[in-house]
Amino acid sequence: MNDSEKWDLLLSKALAPEAEPDEKLNQNIINGLKERGRMKRVYRKRVSAGVLVVVFTLVMSFTAYAATQLFNSKQVVEHLGEKDLAQAFDSRDAIEINQTIDSAGYRFTLHGIVSGSGLKGFADTAQGFNPERTYAVVSIARQDGHPMPDTKDPKYGEEPFFVSPLIKGEKPWLVNIVTMHGGYSEFVLDGIMYRLIECDGVEMFADRGAYLAISSGSSFYSNDAFAFNEGTGKISPKAGYKGASIVFDLPLDKTKADHAKADAYLEKLLKELSTGTATAPAASNDESNLANEIEELKRKIPNGKVIPESIQKVSYDNKGNIIYDYDGWHIKILASELFKEGQTGYSDSVQFSGDGKTNKALQFFRDEKGVITGKITILD
Amino acid sequence: MEIDELNDLVKQHGKAIYGFCHKLTGNKADTDDLYQETFLKAMEMLHKMDASHNPKSFLISVAIQLRKNNRRKFAWRRRIAPTVEFKEEVDKICPPDGEASPENAVLSDELRGMIRDAADSLNDKLRIPLYMYYTAEMSVEEIASVLKIPPGTVKSRLFQARKAMKKILEVESL
Numbered sequence: 281m282n283d284s285e286k287w288d289l290l291l292s293k294a295l296a297p298e299a300e301p302d303e304k305l306n307q308n309i310i311n312g313l314k315e316r317g318r319m320k321r322v323y324r325k326r327v328s329a330g331v332l333v334v335v336f337t338l339v340m341s342f343t344a345y346a347a348t349q350l351f352n353s354k355q356v357v358e359h360l361g362e363k364d365l366a367q368a369f370d371s372r373d374a375i376e377i378n379q380t381i382d383s384a385g386y387r388f389t390l391h392g393i394v395s396g397s398g399l400k401g402f403a404d405t406a407q408g409f410n411p412e413r414t415y416a417v418v419s420i421a422r423q424d425g426h427p428m429p430d431t432k433d434p435k436y437g438e439e440p441f442f443v444s445p446l447i448k449g450e451k452p453w454l455v456n457i458v459t460m461h462g463g464y465s466e467f468v469l470d471g472i473m474y475r476l477i478e479c480d481g482v483e484m485f486a487d488r489g490a491y492l493a494i495s496s497g498s499s500f501y502s503n504d505a506f507a508f509n510e511g512t513g514k515i516s517p518k519a520g521y522k523g524a525s526i527v528f529d530l531p532l533d534k535t536k537a538d539h540a541k542a543d544a545y546l547e548k549l550l551k552e553l554s555t556g557t558a559t560a561p562a563a564s565n566d567e568s569n570l571a572n573e574i575e576e577l578k579r580k581i582p583n584g585k586v587i588p589e590s591i592q593k594v595s596y597d598n599k600g601n602i603i604y605d606y607d608g609w610h611i612k613i614l615a616s617e618l619f620k621e622g623q624t625g626y627s628d629s630v631q632f633s634g635d636g637k638t639n640k641a642l643q644f645f646r647d648e649k650g651v652i653t654g655k656i657t658i659l660d
Numbered sequence: 661m662e663i664d665e666l667n668d669l670v671k672q673h674g675k676a677i678y679g680f681c682h683k684l685t686g687n688k689a690d691t692d693d694l695y696q697e698t699f700l701k702a703m704e705m706l707h708k709m710d711a712s713h714n715p716k717s718f719l720i721s722v723a724i725q726l727r728k729n730n731r732r733k734f735a736w737r738r739r740i741a742p743t744v745e746f747k748e749e750v751d752k753i754c755p756p757d758g759e760a761s762p763e764n765a766v767l768s769d770e771l772r773g774m775i776r777d778a779a780d781s782l783n784d785k786l787r788i789p790l791y792m793y794y795t796a797e798m799s800v801e802e803i804a805s806v807l808k809i810p811p812g813t814v815k816s817r818l819f820q821a822r823k824a825m826k827k828i829l830e831v832e833s834l
Binding site for chain 2: 284287288290291292293294295296297298299300301305306308309310312
């Protein structure tokens, strides 16, 4: 056996697949395939970290419409396959809201919300959702009746939306669905986009007030889209924002507020977010460590190694988004989300990627002529 | 191809596809996601898939494309939440006492771990053909067809991958 054959044999043995799909996973896929046709594809997303530091914008107009032609919360959740949660949305403690607000060509409807006590009776079921969480259903439609892009449509996701509870009195850029360990599932049916969001429970904040905020233009909170009045603690859509920006008041039951629990929760959350206070290892599933990790990675940038080929001027699409493409990175974002008006130098927003061994950071730089350049730095 | 045939593919090629996805992502959670997404995406593209014309290659190409599109998503979660399984694999890597014989019927965990680690350290250009060849057990021609490169280039990349791995392993074994 020559050297080449030996290596071939060695690699065949070492790289042969050991991991196998379990029967349940295969069955899930087969069930999913069988349901093709009657159930359109559902996208489940965790609010991820790459653009956590990015900020965004919008304008709004108020109009109230009945939401009778839309599915209700229970139907939406059923469609997502969450039967137990659907029952929770049908329970006495769930709040069916069905309030609609129009903004920037979109019609947003907050269908309902269930939280805390409304979930307790269902927590031990097979699907086992967490009674300490809050779930809310919203729908997004176009005001002109034009259908929202189906999840199969390449245009799906081109206009991202941020949907999040916000707490009165708390800085919304710190306390929102991302930091509250949230995520969402979404599907499009008959041209209407439905989204089920979930995050840590908001019922404990019932006495101070909570909102359900929605903006377009990004999946993350944008300071351009919302105004926070530090004096009153009120959060409202910001005038002049180019996209959609709306705020629903959540009609939570004040008797279910828990001030002490809420304070403790906020203290923990803000501590997690503060720089350099990460205590949990990177192996934790808890995304609350994300902000700390990001700060930690940011500190490594000056000592990192820049990939020369990655230094590229961005291009622009017809919507004015900057486009940066390099080695699997594809970034499309409005320059205004990276730089304040007139700002030069590096953007505060940094995007990171890692493969478990090496972390990389993508930064954008704007010179005095307004030319924006991206570069990737290897951090480790 | 009909839906029922796609169901059969899950059973027929599931192991190879899953093994390949696992090599790409490195942990169970992302593998499960990528594996499921691969079949769901394939379902949407049924019209492009011909059961008689190498569906495994088609599924592998879907997995590669999805992984490329979702690279940052998968990469992030891997960094945030590496699985115990992945850690264990890394923990296994330690210098062997002696040079292991490739002819051994059973590789030691250490050597297997070192080889996998060396493969993981390659860039995608070399790593993906390597996994397609050894993990998904695809032929050079099949790989060439999926990656849309000439068979000679596939051979060259496999050669380069082996060479790079050999070098890494020799250094590791010192």
